[in-house]
Amino acid sequence: MTFTLGNYYPGASLLHKLDPRTKILASLLLMVVLFMINQPLPLVIFGLFLAFMIAMSGVPFRLVLKSVRPVVFLAVFAWALNVFTTPDDHYWFSWSFLHASPQGFWVGLRMAVRLFFLVMATQLCLTLTTTPLEMADGIERLLRPLARLGFPSHELAMMMSIALRFVPTLADETDKIMKAQSSRGADYDTGGAIARARGLVSVLIPLFVSALKRADELATAMEARCYRGGEGRTRLHVLRFSNKDIGASLALLLVLALLLVLEYGLL
Amino acid sequence: MNKHQDWLRTLTLSGVIAGLYLAVSLLLAPISFSSVQFRVAEAFTLIPALSPAGVIGVSLGCFLANLLNPGNLGPVDIAGGTLATLLAGLLTRRLGRKLLQDSKAAGHPWQKRRLLLPLPTIICNMLIVGSYLPFLLLEQVSPGALALSVLTVGLGEAGVLYLIGLPLLDALQKSRIFERRA
Numbered sequence: 002m003t004f005t006l007g008n009y010y011p012g013a014s015l016l017h018k019l020d021p022r023t024k025i026l027a028s029l030l031l032m033v034v035l036f037m038i039n040q041p042l043p044l045v046i047f048g049l050f051l052a053f054m055i056a057m058s059g060v061p062f063r064l065v066l067k068s069v070r071p072v073v074f075l076a077v078f079a080w081a082l083n084v085f086t087t088p089d090d091h092y093w094f095s096w097s098f099l100h101a102s103p104q105g106f107w108v109g110l111r112m113a114v115r116l117f118f119l120v121m122a123t124q125l126c127l128t129l130t131t132t133p134l135e136m137a138d139g140i141e142r143l144l145r146p147l148a149r150l151g152f153p154s155h156e157l158a159m160m161m162s163i164a165l166r167f168v169p170t171l172a173d174e175t176d177k178i179m180k181a182q183s184s185r186g187a188d189y190d191t192g193g194a195i196a197r198a199r200g201l202v203s204v205l206i207p208l209f210v211s212a213l214k215r216a217d218e219l220a221t222a223m224e225a226r227c228y229r230g231g232e233g234r235t236r237l238h239v240l241r242f243s244n245k246d247i248g249a250s251l252a253l254l255l256v257l258a259l260l261l262v263l264e265y266g267l268l
Numbered sequence: 269m270n271k272h273q274d275w276l277r278t279l280t281l282s283g284v285i286a287g288l289y290l291a292v293s294l295l296l297a298p299i300s301f302s303s304v305q306f307r308v309a310e311a312f313t314l315i316p317a318l319s320p321a322g323v324i325g326v327s328l329g330c331f332l333a334n335l336l337n338p339g340n341l342g343p344v345d346i347a348g349g350t351l352a353t354l355l356a357g358l359l360t361r362r363l364g365r366k367l368l369q370d371s372k373a374a375g376h377p378w379q380k381r382r383l384l385l386p387l388p389t390i391i392c393n394m395l396i397v398g399s400y401l402p403f404l405l406l407e408q409v410s411p412g413a414l415a416l417s418v419l420t421v422g423l424g425e426a427g428v429l430y431l432i433g434l435p436l437l438d439a440l441q442k443s444r445i446f447e448r449r450a
Binding site: 008028029032071072075078079082083086087088108111112116119120123127128133136156157159160161162163164165166167168171172175198199201202205206208209210212213215216217219220223224228229 | 272273276277279280281282283284285286287288290291292294295308311324325328329332335336337341342343344404405406407408410412413431432435436439440443445446
């Protein structure tokens with residue numbers, strides 16, 4: 002069974018080379034600003050900036066669009082809800098408590114576009130150009146200041162690495178168990194919701210037993226290698242901010258400041 | 269087992285449970301993520317009733333699943349979903365231990381009152397996820413839209429937890445695999 006974790010698209014672009022911490026903080030900032038802008042011009046500029054980032058990253062546009070697919074239903078649902086719940090002076094259509102308004106149409110469209118931009122920006126900064134392990138490293142480094150307050154940032158990062166490392170193995174195991182159960186007559190595709198749910202339980206139990214066995218073996222192996230937590234532990238790949246990170250951060254801040262100036266007319 | 273070995277086993281067990289949550293979430297992605305969330309992996313949120321490693325494992329798994337899910341709704345969704353799962357895990361752990369102690373004292377199996385165990389997860393997700401979801405999707409959130417969101421999230425959670433979570437918990441408790449690791 003082939004299983005890919007996340008949507009990472011290998012490449013050597015500037016976006017790929019940026020420190021994961023820069024990308025995590027950038028995606029947070031992009032989200033905050035995206036929720037602060039409402040007017041069409043800043044939204045269009047945000048879209049153009051996003052298109053520029055996609056072109057620069059070398060990730061095929063269709064792949065970025067594919068990442069939006071899971072939220073299409075949600076966006077249409079949100080658009081429809083906005084159309085029928087936004088109050089206006091006149092309505093296109095009225096029935097009981099439902100009123101379809103032109104204002105609602107545009108508000109809904111703006112929300113749907115914002116949702117697409119949000120998903121595309123997060124996907125581009127995080128999963129498409131950053132490997133899950135780089136992301137775990139970045140999160141650990143960002144949480145490290147909290148270690149002084151007793152927060153187990155190293156342990157958390159280690160658990161994250163274990164989880165990410167084991168996903169392909171567990172996915173493979175799931176596939177094997179499902180095939181083994183199917184050969185014994187289990188059926189996961191037909192029947193009602195209750196029957197299908199029961200079928201899934203027969204997969205999850207052996208999966209748990211095998212996973213717990215792996216956790217025990219891993220603990221023994223780590224103990225045999227004298228693992229004692231984060232203190233004094235060195236890294237093979239050390240994260241360092243470079244000039245690229247500083248340049249990209251400044252460019253991003255400039256664009257986001259421009260968007261806010263256009264939105265709130267601060268000039 | 270000494271204290272260090274115990275700590276190491278909790279660490280690896282939490283990591284593997286997070287991996288399990290993530291693998292099941294990603295494998296069953298088509299029915300996992302939509303406005304009515306029917307995420308099969310949510311059935312694992314009852315594991316904290318059997319093991320403390322389940323609290324961190326399931327919360328971390330939820331964080332990673334939200335982070336790597338192509339349909340996540342940004343940092344608010346990632347942090348909000350994780351917070352709801354963490355809170356639910358802590359409450360499930362407390363409730364699970366209380367039910368087990370009460371059952372031992374009364375001399376009857378806790379199975380009779382295990383139907384209460386999914387409630388912390390259902391309530392936490394309804395209140396946290398159900399509350400922020402409409403604010404990510406609507407410009408003006410009406411009380412009706414908020415109530416609809418809270419209800420759909422609750423229904424999705426209740427479905428998974430009662431149909432898959434409880435039978436899984438029963439089977440894992442009977443097998444005593446967590447007790448051997450306590």
